[in-house]
Amino acid sequence: MKGLFMDGKEFKAEKPWKNETEHLTECLIAFITLEKKDNTKKVNAMVTEIHEICDEYEVERIMLIPFAHLSNNLLNHKDARKLLNEMEDILRDKFHLLVSEFGVEKGLMMELNIGPNNVKFRSI
Numbered sequence: 001m002k003g004l005f006m007d008g009k010e011f012k013a014e015k016p017w018k019n020e021t022e023h024l025t026e027c028l029i030a031f032i033t034l035e036k037k038d039n040t041k042k043v044n045a046m047v048t049e050i051h052e053i054c055d056e057y058e059v060e061r062i063m064l065i066p067f068a069h070l071s072n073n074l075l076n077h078k079d080a081r082k083l084l085n086e087m088e089d090i091l092r093d094k095f096h097l098l099v100s101e102f103g104v105e106k107g108l109m110m111e112l113n114i115g116p117n118n119v120k121f122r123s124i
Helices: 040-057 077-092
Strands: 002-015 021-032 062-067 098-100 107-112 118-124
Touching: 002 040, 021 040, 021 098, 021 118, 040 077, 040 118, 062 077, 077 118
Parallel strands: 021 062, 062 098
Antiparallel strands: 002 021, 002 107, 002 118
16 A cells, blocks of 8 residues: 655645536645555554644645555455545544545646645555
8 A cells, every 4th residue: 555645735626527626725635555465454554644644734634535656556446445445434533534536537736835744655
């Protein structure tokens, strides 16, 4: 499992097929890639990392984005969806969470807060 995390000042994702836009401000932008051999234990480890990063960035909102582009060793769609749902359920207990749709093209606009360590990468 891999994650690319950004200290977001603003995030927007256009979904033209629904004529909708997802929007969050002052949030953790989390691009998550689920790989073969990922499991519930790895989900829990990544959630721990996400909690620590949110504490560091002092945010209570998360934009969670399934993102296949961090690996060539992707988990199949069905199992990836299951693990992502597990991650969502855990994160919703503490954070305001928006989850981008799985496997759908979308337009993205991101503005990051300026500062050291405003982008982080984790591999579990």
